Amino acid sequence: MSLGQDAFEVSVNILKMVLIFLMMVQAVPVLVWVERRGSAFIQNRLGPNRVGPLGLTQLLADAVKFLFKEEFVPDKTNPWVFYLAPIMALIPGALAFGSIPLSAPIRIEEFQWLGSSWGPYNFAFQSFEIGIGIVFVLGISSLGAYSLLMAGWSSNSKYSLLGALRASAQMISYELALGLSLVGMLLIYNTFNFSEMILAQQGPLSFAFGGKTVVVPYLPNWGIFFQPLGAVIFFAAMFAETNRLPFDLPEAEAELVAGYHTEYGGLKMLMFYIGEYGHMMVACALMVTFYFGGYNLPFVEPRVVQELFVGWGFSSNGSSLSTAFLLHVVFLIKVLFLLWIFIWVRWSLPRFRYDQLMDLGWKTMLPWALGNTVLTAVAVLLLRSSWT
């Protein structure tokens, strides 16, 4: 967890943190646009299409509107907690997103600059590396409940409080199923580390079977083929964790106005939005990392891609950089596809009733996740031991 040995490495690492955070924040307006256009497409209308090409600069107009709105705090709120809540909405998402590897690490060879020699360096394509990746992300994202609770309580409004209570109860309930659905992956990959997990998903599907290695050449080596049930439970629990439809009871418009952020407006409201979309991005990035091979191209190892670039006459540094950017685009395509599914589901399914939500969480998903864990443990034990 050190920033680096010399000035170059430290400055690149700090720049990387800032850029990845900005990337997450900048993706939000685009996602809002996709959400509005997508919902219009699903509901057979046009959506925002007047401002700029395809309505894309609608986002700029929105941002200006949010910035220039009156800085309004209702009477009889608790101002400290009221201001703290939107900030807390941003932090967990940003920290969790920073720890996910977004592409293959970049290798920079030794070079001469300003009269001294620098390097060689290895830069991971993420804000910071943390050995216990999954545990860290689960812990950080469980702090998201505070933001909702603080917003709901400090607003001093019945709607906000009810929304916050629903939200936190829902998040705590679904965290169990979420955590348990991942245990199967941990058993298979034997690691908590995202990078090692992605390394284990390269090439075609292969697994140990009684002391021999079986290779299925027409499937990529992705987690979803080992853990289909875990993937489904994880994806459903992610919808509940991000408070999206069909689990958006915390902000059910018909009952609670807007739930925990009823009393917020302007930039503070926008920060809740960024937090929600940030959570969605973290959810999709995790889903890709666990079950869809991370930044790996299907069937092709990053090493092969790099050799291809070297073959086209790139230098060692250049090929490493181009490989990282190509694989980053691959990662983004997978994440965007899942984000589109999030939006698609939101505008296709109706909302659950509250007791249905709790039944689904505690009586359906939790037992299935437990069963998946036990089944995986038995299967791993049987397949990995050599039958002699």
Place this chain on the structure above:
Amino acid sequence: MENGILFYILATVIVLCSFMVVVALSPIYSALFLAVTMIALSGIFYLLGAHFIAGVQLIVYAGAVIVLFVMVLMLFDLKREVAAFSRGTFSGILKLVCAGALLGLVIGGAERSTEMMTSVRPEALSDANSMSEMKVLAGLLFSKYLLAFEVLGILLLLIAVGVVAVSRVRGGTHAGS
């Protein structure tokens, strides 16, 4: 070097926030300060090389237990306490005695555990072998301390069942159903 600075920052946060937990007038503030204390404590675990325990501290205490505290506190119609401490000669003396006893306990504990500090392995501080540490931890939990581990699990189950039973008998939310 940077670990030392981080340690002192986190330690200051812990001391200040746990002090605020005691003196804050609103119970919600107390609970929120307690949450900050737990998060900082998890940071200290991380600095000491116990990565898995740091993560579990975050998930269990900061992410679940105190969230439940805050949730329950928000359900009550809370009035601000008039004062954090009651006044009076007798209770004042009692408080001083208790604080002194606690301080003595903490200092004694710290002094007696300094030998353990010297035996910390420096290689445990690197990120790379956090997984092997976990294997050691899991091995100990499921072999040497298996009985204690299982007994604790049963104790928690008993508490959960007991709470449900008591709330039914005393006319809780499920009374009459």
